[in-house]
Amino acid sequence: MLPEDVDVLIVGAGPTGLALAIGLAQQGIRHAIVERRRHIAATSRAVVIHAYTLEHLDALGVSEQLIQRGLAVSCLAMHARGTTLVTASFSALPTRYPYALMLSQAETEVILEARLESLGGKVLRGYNATDLMQAETYASVTLADEKEVSSSIKARYVVGADGMHSLVRQAARIPFQGGDYEEAFILADVAMDWELPRQEINLFFAPEGVMVVLPLPGDRFRIVAACHGASAAPSAGEMQAILDRRGPAGGLARIRTLIWSSHFHIHHRLAECFHQGRVVLAGDAAHVHSPAGGQGMNLGLVDACLLAERLTEAIVDDGGSSALDDYQARRKPVAEHVIQTTDRMTRLATINSYPLRLARNVSLRTLGKIQTFRRSLVMNLSGLDQRK
Incomplete structure (x- = not known):
């Protein structure tokens, strides 16, 4: 049964929405999380959880379970025409998690949802967001169930964690440029x-x-x-x-x-703003980019961890707009950087011209011999270069 009103309504129960719900549940924030899918998808594209993300997920109480289910990978190797150009190790990263953890998004969602349920939370499945209305002190989301029966939930804040085609973002008329x-x-x-x-x-x-x-x-x-x-x-x-x-x-x-x-x-797209009135965006609703480097799910999970803190500040400490403006100020530049970096990686990897491919391979083979390049590469991929 749907609640009539909550402090935070999360639309979308992918990894970003689930992580946010866990963070809010830990702080005792009244929230609801709705999802149109009846079940977690059995297949998924995202399979990498990086060190910086695991550091954040540790506060949610899920990192150890993810590690037990996943496969720790210690190295990245690049090859061309039978020659190894670059071998970069994650093992010297300055973190408790010096590796890339391989685990499907589906498995990650199972672990996150179980953690949410252990805190008394529950994903309200089978509800599709169809409309959103903002007022000065609240927002209201219209939801349709599988029988197309409509109902609504009022919330002090609505978080769009509903992916690239986000209804929340579209209803708020936030441009998605790219x-x-x-x-x-x-x-x-x-x-x-x-x-x-x-x-x-x-x-x-x-x-x-x-x-x-x-x-x-x-x-x-x-x-x-x-x-x-x-x-x-x-x-x-x-x-x-x-x-x-x-x-x-x-x-x-x-x-x-x-x-x-x-x-x-x-695709490569970025929302013009991550916070507008009573609406906040996170994950793919706010940014999408090339899968190069396996950053997508990671970016959304870290969004969620920070957003849980800022929403708590907005609600409990009456931080309001300034707390959410801080979320945007911190996460939008990171998303811009990831989009730019993955765009360069994608274009570098998909060069068609033979002379340019040859130049790329020679350059990478030369750079691969330089320790500072290899360290910079794994710091970037792991997300640890985002540390303040």
């Missing part, structure tokens, strides 16, 4: 024979396009590749052909089982 990349990508989760170290993320530059192979828990791997004209759900044969052309030489990769596959396009 564009789309021409490249199409495919991904697949597979079981396969793989002779390179399992504790490595491997990136391969090839004339046909970039490919990334990420190890996952349970003896599985995630393959992501730029690919024009691929089918909506690439077959095992299609994925094997890509591995053969772009992966390690000598037939070192052989797919045994295709678990699932998909085809997608990527």
Whole structure:
């Protein structure tokens, strides 16, 4: 049953919304979290949780469970034409979590939702936000259930954590500026024979396009590749052909089982503001970018951790607009930086010109020998360069 009014209404129960709900529950803030999906999706694109994110999630009481379920990866390696260009280790990062944790978004959501329930919270599933109205002291969201019966919830603040196509952002008429990349990508989760170290993320530059192979828990791997004209759900044969052309030489990769596959396009967009009146945006509702570096879910999770603090300040300490302005002032520049960085990484990885590809590979091989470059690379990927 839906409450009539709360202090905070969260629209969207992905990782960002769930983390925010946990943070608010820990502070005793009256909140509700609604989600149109009846169940957590069994498949997902996000699979990396970085060190800076784990540091924040530790305060929510979930980091240890995530680590127990995930696979700690200690190294990133970049290759081209059978040559290793860069090998960068996470093991010397100045953190309790000196690795990239590989765990699917679906598993992450299961752990977050269980933690929320342990605090007495509950995701209200099967409700789709259809409209939002703002007044001076509250906002009201109209929700439709699966039978299209409408109801509404009033809240002092409404948080849009409802993804790239956010109804909350659109209803608040907050511009979402940016564009789309021409490249199409495919991904697949597979079981396969793989002779390179399992504790490595491997990136391969090839004339046909970039490919990334990420190890996952349970003896599985995630393959992501730029690919024009691929089918909506690439077959095992299609994925094997890509591995053969772009992966390690000598037939070192052989797919045994295709678990699932998909085809997608990527975007880069940023909300003009993260806070407007009684509306606040977080996660993909506020920013979307290339998956290069695995930053998307991480950015939203850290948004949520900070936003829980600022909403508590706004409600309990009557910090109001200034607390939420601080959230925007701190998180929007980080999102801008991530969008710019992942854009450069994407364009670098998808160069079509042979002379430019050659120049990129030579440059990376040279830079890969420099310790300060390798450290800067892993500090950026881990998110630890965001520390104040």
